[in-house]
Amino acid sequence: MRHVIKLCWAAALSLTALAPAARADDYQLSHNQRIACSRGLAPGKLNTATCKSYTYLFNTKTSEYFRCQVSLALTRDNKEVINVQTDGGCTKKPRIFETDGKYDFDATETEPPNTNSFFGPGGYSVWAADVGAQKVRGCIIISSGLGSDISKCLDMTFQ
Structure with a gap:
């Protein structure tokens, strides 16, 4: 019976090794992180401070990426901290190039509040380059x- 269990474990490990998985070195963190903080007064002399930060994680092989955000809200009165809340996570976004390759990447976005945002919280831009060829694609994503x-990408021309 032990031999059967060992054989099943060996088969399962072999199958997981054959499954196509993204390697750790296929991911790159954006070098353009930002943080925005605000504060407010609530009834009863409570003070609240809220900070949000974001970054992007890019798959350098497939050009898929994730937008990651973390936030912290702190509420206090004149004597003590009453409440601290955190939230965050990463949202998968579509790939920028249709085929796999070796890509470089960076992104930035408007920081709230921003008067350049007409229809919502703002937008962000994503730039990706094929490091094996002279190929650059710029994308702008805004809230409708x-x-x-609304997301539009454009391949750059070189003159």
Whole structure:
């Protein structure tokens, strides 16, 4: 019976080794992180400070990426901290190039509040380059204010 269990474990490990998985070195963190903080007064002399930060994680092989955000809200009165809340996570975004390759990447976004945002919280730009060829694609993603984002990408021409 032990031999059967060992054989099943060996087969399972072999299958997981054969499954196509992204290697750790296929991911790159954006070098353009930002943080924005705000504060407010609430009834009863409570003070609240909220900070949000974001970054992007890019798959350098497939050009898929994730937008990651973390936030912290702190509420206090004149004597003590009453509440601290944190939230965050990463949201998967579509790939920028249709085929696999070796890509470089960076991203930035508007920081709230921003007067350049007409329809919602703002937008962000993503730049990706094929490091094996002279190929660069720039994308701008903005909120439509109607529930969905508008995303357009353009391949750069070199003169």
